Amino acid sequence: MPVTNSPRTLFDKIWDDHVVERLKDGTCILYIDRHLVHEVTSPQAFEGLRMSGRRVRRPDATVAVVDHNVPTSDRSKPIEEPESRLQIETLEKNVAEFGVPYFPLRSASQGIVHVVGPEQGISLPGMTIVCGDSHTSTHGALGSLAFGIGTSEVEHVLATQTILQKPAKNMRVSVEGKVGPGVTAKDIMLAIIGRIGTAGGTGHVIEFAGSAIRDLDMAGRMTLCNMSIEAGARAGLVAPDETTFAYVKGRPFAPKGEAFEQACEYWRSLASDEGAYFDTEVTLAAEEIIPSVTWGTSPQDVLPIDGFVPSPSDVADPARAAQIQRALDYMGLEAGQKIAGTPVDVVFIGSCTNSRLEDLRAAADVVRGRHVADGVRAMIVPGSGLVKHAAEAEGLDKVFLAAGFEWREAGCSMCLGMNPDRLTPGQRCASTSNRNFEGRQGPDGRTHLCSPAMAAAAAVTGRLCDVRELVKETV
Amino acid sequence: MDKFTELTAIAAPMPTENIDTDQIIPARFLKTIQRTGLGKNAFAAQRYDADGNEKPDFVLNQEPYRHAEILITYDNLGCGSSREHAPWALLDFGIRCVIAPSFADIFFNNCFKNGILPIPLPREICDELMDDARQGSNSRLTVDLERQVIVRPNGETIAFEVDPFRRHMLLEGLDDIGQTMAHDAEISSFEHRPSRAWVPSITIGTVK
Numbered sequence: 206m207p208v209t210n211s212p213r214t215l216f217d218k219i220w221d222d223h224v225v226e227r228l229k230d231g232t233c234i235l236y237i238d239r240h241l242v243h244e245v246t247s248p249q250a251f252e253g254l255r256m257s258g259r260r261v262r263r264p265d266a267t268v269a270v271v272d273h274n275v276p277t278s279d280r281s282k283p284i285e286e287p288e289s290r291l292q293i294e295t296l297e298k299n300v301a302e303f304g305v306p307y308f309p310l311r312s313a314s315q316g317i318v319h320v321v322g323p324e325q326g327i328s329l330p331g332m333t334i335v336c337g338d339s340h341t342s343t344h345g346a347l348g349s350l351a352f353g354i355g356t357s358e359v360e361h362v363l364a365t366q367t368i369l370q371k372p373a374k375n376m377r378v379s380v381e382g383k384v385g386p387g388v389t390a391k392d393i394m395l396a397i398i399g400r401i402g403t404a405g406g407t408g409h410v411i412e413f414a415g416s417a418i419r420d421l422d423m424a425g426r427m428t429l430c431n432m433s434i435e436a437g438a439r440a441g442l443v444a445p446d447e448t449t450f451a452y453v454k455g456r457p458f459a460p461k462g463e464a465f466e467q468a469c470e471y472w473r474s475l476a477s478d479e480g481a482y483f484d485t486e487v488t489l490a491a492e493e494i495i496p497s498v499t500w501g502t503s504p505q506d507v508l509p510i511d512g513f514v515p516s517p518s519d520v521a522d523p524a525r526a527a528q529i530q531r532a533l534d535y536m537g538l539e540a541g542q543k544i545a546g547t548p549v550d551v552v553f554i555g556s557c558t559n560s561r562l563e564d565l566r567a568a569a570d571v572v573r574g575r576h577v578a579d580g581v582r583a584m585i586v587p588g589s590g591l592v593k594h595a596a597e598a599e600g601l602d603k604v605f606l607a608a609g610f611e612w613r614e615a616g617c618s619m620c621l622g623m624n625p626d627r628l629t630p631g632q633r634c635a636s637t638s639n640r641n642f643e644g645r646q647g648p649d650g651r652t653h654l655c656s657p658a659m660a661a662a663a664a665v666t667g668r669l670c671d672v673r674e675l676v677k678e679t680v
Numbered sequence: 681m682d683k684f685t686e687l688t689a690i691a692a693p694m695p696t697e698n699i700d701t702d703q704i705i706p707a708r709f710l711k712t713i714q715r716t717g718l719g720k721n722a723f724a725a726q727r728y729d730a731d732g733n734e735k736p737d738f739v740l741n742q743e744p745y746r747h748a749e750i751l752i753t754y755d756n757l758g759c760g761s762s763r764e765h766a767p768w769a770l771l772d773f774g775i776r777c778v779i780a781p782s783f784a785d786i787f788f789n790n791c792f793k794n795g796i797l798p799i800p801l802p803r804e805i806c807d808e809l810m811d812d813a814r815q816g817s818n819s820r821l822t823v824d825l826e827r828q829v830i831v832r833p834n835g836e837t838i839a840f841e842v843d844p845f846r847r848h849m850l851l852e853g854l855d856d857i858g859q860t861m862a863h864d865a866e867i868s869s870f871e872h873r874p875s876r877a878w879v880p881s882i883t884i885g886t887v888k
Contacts, residue, residue, distance in 0.1 A: 225870045226863055230845045234863055236870050238879055246763065248713035259857070262867075265881040274711065288711035295713050306882050327882060339762040339786060353786055355764035356715075357793035357855075365860045367867060403698060404756040404782060437759065439785050460880055468878040503698050524695055524754060621761075623707035630730070640760060642702040644725045 212478035214375045215444050216410045219350040219475065223333045225367055234367045238332035238349075241318050242269040242305065242359070244296040245623070246337030250360035251299040262366045264304040268327055269296060271310050272317045276625050277586050277613040280311055289624065303363075316589020316615040319343040319557035323427065324591055326456025330445035330472040335362055340557045340639065341440075342433040346426035347453070348445030348475060350410070353434065373439045374408050374484040377477075379415035382491035387673040389567065390425030391559060391637070391656035393417065393489075394432045395497040399507030401487060406438030409485060412477060413443050417491035423452040424563035431558045432639050435504040444476040498669055499641045499654040500544050501532035506641070508544045510659070510671045516540030535643055536651050537633070545670055547653070551634040552577075552664035553646070554657050555586030555613075556620035559637035564657040565596050569604045571661035571675055577609035578667030584611040584626070586618040610664070622647040635663035682795045683853035687776050688822040689749030692739050693813035699753055700760035701787060705769040707761075718765055719772030740773070744817050750777045752806060752813045757798075758787025767794045777823045779830075781806050792846045795853065797825060799840045808832070825851060 213221070225234040240263075247269070254260070261267060274289040284290040293310065300307040308315045314325065319340050322328035328344040334351035335341060337359040344351035358368055378397055398405075411433050413426070421429065426443045433441030443449075450469050453459050460468045495509045508514070514533070517526035517540065533540060538547070554560070554568050565585065577583045585605050587593035593615060596602060602612045619626040620638035628634055628650025637660050638645075641652035653669060662672040709721045726738050734741040740748065751770070757780040758766060767790045770778070776796055781803040783791075791798040801809070812833055813819045822831035825847060829837045849856060870876075 222875070226866045228845070230843070232845050234860060234866070236867070245710050249715050249764075252713070257857075265883060268882055273707075286711075292711055292713060329879075332879070337762060337764075339760065341762075353762035355762055355767075355786060355790035355793060357764060357790065361857050361860065364857050365864075365867065366871075367860060367863075369856055369860065403759055404784070407756070407782060407785060434760075437756065437784060458880055458882055460878055464878055464880075471875075471878060524697065528697060621702075621707045623710055640700075640702065642700045642760060644706050645702050648706070648725060648730075 212481040214477040214481040214483065215348065215412055215442050215475055216350065216373065216375055217481070219331060219333065220372055222331070232369050232371055235333060235370050236367050237335050237362050238266060239322070239328060239334040240267045240362050241322055241334065241336035241341070242267060243273055243318050243336070243338060244271045244292045245273045246356050247299065247359055248292065248295045249356050250363055251303065253360040254303070254363055259364045261303040261305060261363045264306070266366065267305045267363070269300045269305050269307040270315060270318045270321055271296060273617045273621065274624050275310055275616040277616045277618045278625070280614055286625070313590045313594065316592065317557045317560065317617055319431065320560060320588030320592065323347060323423070324456070324589060326453060326459030329453060329459060329468070330449055331475055335368065339434045340431050342438070343427050343431040343557055345430035345433065345441040346423060346443050347449055348443060348472060350440055350442065352440040373410040375482065376406060376409035376411045376438065376485040376487070377483040378411050378413050379486070379488045380413070380417040380491050381415040381488065382417055383420065384417055384491045384494055387496050387658060387676055388494055389656040389658060390421050390428040392494055392497045394429045395499065395507045395654065396489060396494045398432065398436045398504050400489065401436055403435060403503055403505045404437040406433065406436040409438050410440045410442060411436065411438045413441060418443060419446065422563060423448060424561040427561065428558055432504070435639055445472040496656065496659050496672055498544060498659065500536065500538060502535055502641055502643050504639070504641060504654065506532060510545050510669070512544055514538050514540060514542050514544055547669045548633070548667055549581060549635045549653070549663050549669060550632040551628060552581060552583040552660050553586070553619040553634055553636040553638065554584065554660050555588065555618050556638035557588065557617070558639045559657050560586060560588030560592065562592050562595050564637065565592070565601050568657040568661040569601045571658050571672060572608045572610070572665060573604050575608060575665040577664050581664055581667050583609065583664040584613055584619070586613045587615050589615045608665070619646050621645060622650070635660045635669060681853050681855055684776065684795050684797050684825055684850040686822065686824045686826065687749060688820060689776070690744050690747050691750035691752055691809065691813040691819050691821045692745040692748035693810045694739060694751060694753045695810055697754040698756045698759055701758055701763050701766040702760055704758070704766040705763065710763060710765050715768050716772055718769035719774070722769040722773045744819070747774065749774050750779065750821055750823065751775055752809050753778070753780045754803070754806065755780065755782045757783050759784040762786045764790045764793070767791050767796050771796055779806060779809060792850065795850065797823065797850060799823070799830070801838065801840060805838060
């Protein structure tokens with residue numbers, strides 16, 4: 206491991222502390238502290254182990270949950286879809302055979318892998334964390350290097366507890382100043398993706414910095430890091446600070462007592478050094494960010510809520526113009542129209558991006574005393590059983606149910622259209638999830654990404670609208 | 681994994697940026713516990729109508745492109761989900777090589793793990809290859825990994841770069857788990873470093 210005196214970034218430090226060996230072409234064998242496993246991207250990996258007679262090297266560093274496939278309705282009933290059931294049963298068989306800790310479907314702590322990991326203290330600062338899921342970047346909010354991997358790499362990590370990689374480039378995105386009322390971590394991240402594009406972070410790890418980021422609570426930082434992948438980055442990071450330590454302290458699998466204090470001392474040493482080199486730097490002014498939504502079929506198709514849908518004639522490149530036209534056709538929008546006022550059919554508040562207690566509180570603040578608009582289906586899907594329980598303890602379930610929302614069980618739900626929660630063709634959805642790709646929420650479904658507060662505002666007005674106008678009324 | 685040495689095959693033109701892995705294989709087809717059989721649903725939304733009939737205007741439904749083994753696209757191919765089902769679907773359809781100006785990181789990596797060669801080339805060159813690919817039955821390219829060149833239908837060659845380690849793995853058809861396991865002693869020694877004492881273990885039976 207090279208120890209140099211030159212200033213290093215947060216990413217450099219975590220990387221250096223996990224290099225087992227540097228091979229001669231520069232590829233590193235990188236040690237992995239936590240491997241999170243779910244039912245969709247793991248069956249072929251366990252099968253690979255079985256076929257080659259290999260074991261899981263570190264079951265005590267591996268945790269499995271079910272989330273993608275599970276219905277979010279009544280859990281007392283068996284899972285109807287045979288293929289989903291098979292995938293869940295296969296995971297259960299695999300974790301039993303290989304001795305991997307597992308949160309079963311009917312556990313009170315079951316939930317979306319990227320909600321459960323931090324919530325349980327399984328994911329900690331300074332760690333390397335992988336999962337066969339691109340939104341593993343979420344855990345970077347703790348100041349850990351966390352990234353998604355494919356199933357072949359899942360098998361590699363199960364067998365060796367390492368992965369083969371070359372170091373990424375460093376990018377720093379600084380958001381300075383204070384955001385205005387009604388502007389959330391989601392709006393900040395959509396603004397960043399709108400600025401740098403969905404390939405803007407390719408080959409980089411993004412460190413989020415600046416006063417507006419420091420001001421975010423852990424849920425907000427998770428929202429931000431979650432969508433690093435939508436900016437093309439390998440991972441997102443926020444330097445661990447007192448907000449992080451207060452969050453981690455007392456979590457079930459976090460270090461305790463003196464071990465915790467020692468860990469904090471190490472975690473404090475990870476912040477990027479003064480003068481550390483970043484290959485790419487981007488700065489945004491927090492005051493310029495307003496509540497935002499996406500209009501098209503790529504997360505970079507971002508508009509401030511007072512904005513207008515673009516036109517193919519706005520761009521010179523014919524391939525890009527064709528793509529704008531295709532997105533307009535798919536989304537059923539007209540070039541140049543105001544995005545505010547667009548009627549919605551469905552509102553989905555959930556997903557690994559925005560399903561934590563803080564997200565539900567933000568939505569409830571908008572909903573309280575109002576009702577879901579006629580003809581709109583609105584659903585709340587907490588990120589974990591514990592989030593659901595905590596929200597119920599605060600009475601948030603009653604706020605949502607009284608307003609006509611569905612209050613569901615934890616899971617990935619309508620983020621990705623592989624469980625029963627899906628859009629039907631042509632339906633338009635205000636969604637707190639992370640991807641608005643064609644067909645993402647169900648074949649021919651139309652997705653507008655936004656924050657929980659903005660989604661709640663869309664639910665009660667039946668249209669995409671500026672949440673600040675609703676909040677103003679109540680003040 | 682099958683070796684990749686030299687491939688002479690039909691190249692299909694898909695002149696689109698940001699082809700995401702949800703397009704390559706929609707999530708509803710991920711409920712499999714196998715690696716094979718996904719080819720029939722590759723690009724399902726663009727390939728089939730609501731009744732499951734082929735859409736004739738989609739390139740991979742046309743001759744000779746339904747036999748394509750090379751895909752040419754524009755920037756940021758494979759963005760989005762990490763699902764390895766995307767390269768599995770391409771491979772099962774018959775694709776062994778993808779060429780684009782840029783790729784999303786995880787997809788790029790996943791291709792190598794499955795014997796698919798991803799080649800990044802400048803947009804101008806991709807434009808030329810896109811024109812070649814539009815030539816129907818004359819859209820055959822040769823991709824020679826040994827020499828690191830693409831031979832166009834007119835005989836012109838285009839050199840490409842590839843990571844030496846990954847090239848070696850593809851040429852030999854190796855999977856890297858066995859190779860990494862040869863470093864077991866170094867991995868064990870890493871695990872016992874005193875600086876790692878703070879990292880807690882997760883014990884089975886404690887998860888509820």
